[in-house]
Amino acid sequence: MAEQNDSAIKLTFRQKAFLSKLLDLYHEMQEPIHYSVLAERLGVSNSTAYDMLRLLEQKGMVSGQYTTPKVASGPGRSNILFFPTAKAADFFSQLAGESQEEEWEEVKARILASLHQGKASDYKSLLRELLARMPEAGSPLGRCAEVITALLLSLRETKHIFGEQNPVSMLLEAPVGRLGMSILAGLALGLCLADRKVQHLLGDFRKHMNRYETSLQALSPEGLVALHRFTRDVWSVLKRTPQP
Numbered sequence: 001m002a003e004q005n006d007s008a009i010k011l012t013f014r015q016k017a018f019l020s021k022l023l024d025l026y027h028e029m030q031e032p033i034h035y036s037v038l039a040e041r042l043g044v045s046n047s048t049a050y051d052m053l054r055l056l057e058q059k060g061m062v063s064g065q066y067t068t069p070k071v072a073s074g075p076g077r078s079n080i081l082f083f084p085t086a087k088a089a090d091f092f093s094q095l096a097g098e099s100q101e102e103e104w105e106e107v108k109a110r111i112l113a114s115l116h117q118g119k120a121s122d123y124k125s126l127l128r129e130l131l132a133r134m135p136e137a138g139s140p141l142g143r144c145a146e147v148i149t150a151l152l153l154s155l156r157e158t159k160h161i162f163g164e165q166n167p168v169s170m171l172l173e174a175p176v177g178r179l180g181m182s183i184l185a186g187l188a189l190g191l192c193l194a195d196r197k198v199q200h201l202l203g204d205f206r207k208h209m210n211r212y213e214t215s216l217q218a219l220s221p222e223g224l225v226a227l228h229r230f231t232r233d234v235w236s237v238l239k240r241t242p243q244p
Contacts, residue, residue, distance in 0.1 A: 032081035061088040100139040127153040140215035147212040151188040158195040
């Protein structure tokens with residue numbers, strides 16, 4: 001059978017569920033799995049599990065391994081065991097990447113839409129929303145975006161003047177780098193904590209900063225560029241809005 005192109009592989013929701021459970025069982029048991037074990041875990045018949053594994057085998061996601069029968073043993077009518085292929089692991093890795101990309105687009109669109117639609121008096125509600133959502137943020141890029149937005153919104157509540165010749169603008173004009181984004185967040189937090197009113201608004205922000213730094217280190221080069229561009233967009237919107 002000719003090898004299929006990875007990009008052409010399409011799995012239904014049910015096929016993904018079977019393959020995902022097979023991967024879990026294979027990692028758990030560290031050996032090929034009999035279809036009856038998969039059937040029991042999924043609550044389906046042996047024949048359903050067997051047929052599905054054969055279908056996944058045709059798609060290159062699963063391989064079968066025949067074993068020599070043991071005397072008076074063997075759970076079922078066949079001695080074939082199944083295990084997921086490297087293609088299966090790659091498939092789910094790709095799905096995870098696509099899921100994170102979708103999440104990032106949702107986070108970015110939601111924050112920028114709120115900034116563009118809001119008025120000066122509305123930014124505090126957006127800040128409170130961000131602070132409440134932060135523990136739920138998923139991907140490293142999403143966490144970094146929400147933390148940096150909260151810091152810039154808080155900075156706007158201080159007496160700090162938004163203009164071109166200030167440290168935040170200068171950092172955003174510098175080449176993209178983890179150190180620069182780390183310094184930017186630290187600088188913004190320091191300026192915010194110097195204002196008692198904003199300090200009270202932020203509360204204990206240290207846990208969010210720790211998550212920011214950890215997430216920042218986990219970003220890919222592409223993710224770092226995306227965060228830098230997003231931060232510049234947020235900063236640009238806030239500079240055009242009169243401060244309270």
